[in-house]
Amino acid sequence: MGASALLGVLLVLFVAGLCRGDTWSTPAEALSALAGQGESVIVVREWRLPRTTAAGVFGALLGCAGAVFQNLTRNALGSPDVIGLDTGAYTGALVSITVLGGTSAQLALGSVAGGLLTATVILLLSLRSGLSGLRLIVIGIGVNAMLTALNAWIVLRAELDVALAVSGWGAGSLNGIGWDDLALPLAIAAALATLLATVSRAMHQTGLGDDLAVTTGVSLNRHRLLTIAAGVCCTATVTAVAGPIAFIALAAPQIGRRLTRAPGVPLAPAALTGAVLLLAADLIAQTLIAPIALPVGAVTTAIGGLYLLWLLIKEVNRP
Numbered sequence: 001m002g003a004s005a006l007l008g009v010l011l012v013l014f015v016a017g018l019c020r021g022d023t024w025s026t027p028a029e030a031l032s033a034l035a036g037q038g039e040s041v042i043v044v045r046e047w048r049l050p051r052t053t054a055a056g057v058f059g060a061l062l063g064c065a066g067a068v069f070q071n072l073t074r075n076a077l078g079s080p081d082v083i084g085l086d087t088g089a090y091t092g093a094l095v096s097i098t099v100l101g102g103t104s105a106q107l108a109l110g111s112v113a114g115g116l117l118t119a120t121v122i123l124l125l126s127l128r129s130g131l132s133g134l135r136l137i138v139i140g141i142g143v144n145a146m147l148t149a150l151n152a153w154i155v156l157r158a159e160l161d162v163a164l165a166v167s168g169w170g171a172g173s174l175n176g177i178g179w180d181d182l183a184l185p186l187a188i189a190a191a192l193a194t195l196l197a198t199v200s201r202a203m204h205q206t207g208l209g210d211d212l213a214v215t216t217g218v219s220l221n222r223h224r225l226l227t228i229a230a231g232v233c234c235t236a237t238v239t240a241v242a243g244p245i246a247f248i249a250l251a252a253p254q255i256g257r258r259l260t261r262a263p264g265v266p267l268a269p270a271a272l273t274g275a276v277l278l279l280a281a282d283l284i285a286q287t288l289i290a291p292i293a294l295p296v297g298a299v300t301t302a303i304g305g306l307y308l309l310w311l312l313i314k315e316v317n318r319p
Contacts, residue, residue, distance in 0.1 A: 003269060005259075006273065017051065017052030018049060018052055025044070050179050054177045054241070056279055057275070058185075058238045060189075062234065062238055062245065063253060064196055064267055064271050065234035066080065066274070067252075068228070068267075069083065069231050070265045072206075076253075080232070080235045082144070083140025084118055084122065084140045084144030085115050087144050089114045090147075090170065091118075092111045092115065092117070092236070093107050093111045094154045104184055111240040112237075115236040121143060122136065168295065171243060171297045172243045172246065174285075174296050175295070182241070188233065245297045248304070254311075256271075277300070278296065278300070281296050281303065282296045
């Protein structure tokens, strides 16, 4: 399956997302409503389209974040949800909600600050062995566990109404997302896409080895800072709006690489696969116990847990 096939699957899932709601619409009805015709214009344009757009864009961001950190660590386990960056971004968002009031700008800044601080701590603790290898991942897992405990403490100490709100949001949910929630994230996503496009060539070169990257003119320190910042911002942007959505960043880069048979861990297949996975997971979340819509994070965690188990077994058995 190449990139064109992934695009085709993405388009089908996007149209399916426009058809799914409290009641099903046919693809023809959904597309007519999207064009401003029929009785379902408001339902499709104002309710279903924002959610479907969010699933596609957020899945692509998470796929890119996973590709960035798997290239950086040169390990399939080196994704932001495994090494704690998602959890750190969630911690920053929780502090913004419980201390500052939690406006959209505060959530965005808090998530980015939490993710960057977590990345800084992990990198500082991993300096003895550099930025690659199993040590960074193990340290990240430990930091992740500590931040998970801290997040639970923050929720328990919060006011009851705030605790209830953040508990549901913390499961990773696209429920209730509207265009007002997406204006800032879509602008940030466009900026991050531009940044990642400029560093993609250097990322591929560093994936082949530091020595080769240096001989081809890559400034390793500058490149690593840019890619880490971009990866953290991808994760934090999603977390600020939808909460932490697990396992998309872990699975999408490797699945995309295998489907397109691309060398290394390229960004474009990871982004396309992430969008496909999150759109599919959101359709399952809306359909499984309809009319109740599950948090999409519950679906990605259930599916991703099986993928992680398979990946761990493969890593252990690798000679």
